[in-house]
Amino acid sequence: MPLPPVRGKYTATPEWTTEFGLFEEDGINEYGVAMSATESAYTNNRVLGYDPLVENGIGEEAMVTVTLPYIKSAREGVKYLGAIIEKYGTNETNGILFSDANEVWYMETAGGHQWVAQRIPDDSYAVVSNQLSIQEVDFEDPENFMFKADLKQFVAMHHLNPNPTSFNFRNIFGLNDLSDEYYNTPRVWEGQRILNPEIIQSPVSHDLPFIRKASRLIQIEDVQQILSSHYEGTPYNPVGTGSEAEKHRFRPISLPATQESHILQIKPNQPIEVGGIHWLAMGVAAQSVYVPFFAGMSETPEMYHHGAKVYTADSAYWVFKLAGVLTDAHYKEFVKELNTTRSKVNIQMRNQLHDFEQRALELSDTTALEELLNQAGNEISATAIQAFQALSANLITKSTDLSPLYYQHNEEL
Incomplete structure (x- = not known):
C-alpha cells in the first residue's frame, strides 16, 4: 500500500528477525500517541463464512508501521487503521491498543473487514487475552464506540447474532469455546484478581467483564506484576504448591517463549x-x-x-x-x-x-x-x-x- 511521504518520529520494538519483513510491535510517536499491536485473536467459522480473512490483507506485523507515524490522536488511530482494514482487508483477527494523553481505545478486528473499538473509561481498566473481548456495543454513543459503518447491517443480514436483543461483539464474532477456558479466560481472571482481589469469580468463566474499575489507583508496578504473572499465590502456579494437575491447568501470562x-x-x-x-x-x-x-x-x-x-x-x-x-x-x-x-x-x-x-x-x-x-x-x-x-x-x-x-x-x- 502507498504510504504518505511525511511521517512522524516514533519509537518501536521490532521483531528480532527481518526474514519475514519488518514487524514493529508497539511504539510511541512524536504527536503523543501510543500503539500496541501484538494481540492475536480468532473469529468463529460462522462469521468467516460470510467475510473470510484476506490472504494479502494487513496483519499485526504491519499495523504499527503503516499507522503510528501518521496519526495525532488515539481516536484518529482507530479511524485510520479501520479505513485500511475496510479497503485492504486483514489476514488475521487482532486486538490493537491506542492511547494518548486524553483517551485510551481498544480496537478489535473480525473476519476479513469488520472492526469495532471501545474507549476505556478514565477510571477503569481492561485485561485482554488472545480472544475477542469487547462486549455490548452502543451504536448511539460515538464518544465511546467506533465501528465499521455497516457492521450492524452485516450481522443482521447474515443472522449472526445469537441474541438479537443485544449486540455483544464477543459473542457474535468470537469463539467462546473450551480452549478459552485453558488458554485465555484464566489470564483475564488473573489480571482482574490482582487489581480487584475483593471480587470472587471463576478463572474459566466466559462472562468475565471486558471493563472493570480497580479497587485502587493503578501503578506501573501493578501492570508489571500482571504481565509477569504465572498465578503466584494460587494453586495454578507452575512452580507453586498446587497439585500437578492444578499447576499445569492454565496458560500463564508470562511464558518462556516471550521475546519481549x-x-x-x-x-x-x-x-x-x-x-x-x-x-x-x-x-x-x-x-x-x-x-x-x-x-x-x-x-x-x-x-x-x-x-x-x-x-x-x-x-x-x-x-x-x-x-x-x-x-x-x-x-x-x-x-x-x-x-x-x-x-x-x-x-x-x-x-x-x-x-x-x-x-x-x-x-x-x-x-x-x-x-x-x-x-x-x-x-x-x-x-x-x-x-x-x-x-x-x-x-x-x-x-x-x-x-x-x-x-x-x-x-x-
Missing part, C-alpha cells in the same frame, strides 16, 4: 518526549525487568542492536534470557536470588528515571534534551544489564556444585 513485553506510559502533564515512557522487558517478564526508555530518545543502547536465534553475549535480550535459563535449571535454589536482583534493579532504575526526568524538564534546547534522553537510555539500561550479567556469573559458579555427577566424600572412610 512492553508497557507504554504517557504522563499527560509533560511533553511527550519526557512524559512518554517505553518500558521494555526483554525475554521472560517474570525473570527480567522493565527498562524505561524516554520517547524523545533518538538512539538506542548498543546491546539492544543485537539479538539472534543463537545466544551471543553482546545482546541485551540474551543477557536477560540467560539469567532465566540458569534459574530454571535449579529453580528452587536460585529463584530467590533472581528476584532479589530484580527488586534491587527496579529501585535503582526508578531513582535514575526520576533524576533524568527532573533534569529533562528543565531543558528547553531540543538538541540538549535529545542527548540527555539518549544518555538516560544508556545509563538506565546499563544498570539492568550489568546487574543481570553479575547474577548470571554468580549462578554459573553456584551451579558447579549442583551437578548430578557431584560426589560427596564420606568423612568416616
Whole structure:
C-alpha cells in the first residue's frame, strides 16, 4: 500500500528477525500517541463464512508501521487503521491498543473487514487475552464506540447474532469455546484478581467483564506484576504448591517463549518526549525487568542492536534470557536470588528515571534534551544489564556444585 511521504518520529520494538519483513510491535510517536499491536485473536467459522480473512490483507506485523507515524490522536488511530482494514482487508483477527494523553481505545478486528473499538473509561481498566473481548456495543454513543459503518447491517443480514436483543461483539464474532477456558479466560481472571482481589469469580468463566474499575489507583508496578504473572499465590502456579494437575491447568501470562513485553506510559502533564515512557522487558517478564526508555530518545543502547536465534553475549535480550535459563535449571535454589536482583534493579532504575526526568524538564534546547534522553537510555539500561550479567556469573559458579555427577566424600572412610 502507498504510504504518505511525511511521517512522524516514533519509537518501536521490532521483531528480532527481518526474514519475514519488518514487524514493529508497539511504539510511541512524536504527536503523543501510543500503539500496541501484538494481540492475536480468532473469529468463529460462522462469521468467516460470510467475510473470510484476506490472504494479502494487513496483519499485526504491519499495523504499527503503516499507522503510528501518521496519526495525532488515539481516536484518529482507530479511524485510520479501520479505513485500511475496510479497503485492504486483514489476514488475521487482532486486538490493537491506542492511547494518548486524553483517551485510551481498544480496537478489535473480525473476519476479513469488520472492526469495532471501545474507549476505556478514565477510571477503569481492561485485561485482554488472545480472544475477542469487547462486549455490548452502543451504536448511539460515538464518544465511546467506533465501528465499521455497516457492521450492524452485516450481522443482521447474515443472522449472526445469537441474541438479537443485544449486540455483544464477543459473542457474535468470537469463539467462546473450551480452549478459552485453558488458554485465555484464566489470564483475564488473573489480571482482574490482582487489581480487584475483593471480587470472587471463576478463572474459566466466559462472562468475565471486558471493563472493570480497580479497587485502587493503578501503578506501573501493578501492570508489571500482571504481565509477569504465572498465578503466584494460587494453586495454578507452575512452580507453586498446587497439585500437578492444578499447576499445569492454565496458560500463564508470562511464558518462556516471550521475546519481549512492553508497557507504554504517557504522563499527560509533560511533553511527550519526557512524559512518554517505553518500558521494555526483554525475554521472560517474570525473570527480567522493565527498562524505561524516554520517547524523545533518538538512539538506542548498543546491546539492544543485537539479538539472534543463537545466544551471543553482546545482546541485551540474551543477557536477560540467560539469567532465566540458569534459574530454571535449579529453580528452587536460585529463584530467590533472581528476584532479589530484580527488586534491587527496579529501585535503582526508578531513582535514575526520576533524576533524568527532573533534569529533562528543565531543558528547553531540543538538541540538549535529545542527548540527555539518549544518555538516560544508556545509563538506565546499563544498570539492568550489568546487574543481570553479575547474577548470571554468580549462578554459573553456584551451579558447579549442583551437578548430578557431584560426589560427596564420606568423612568416616
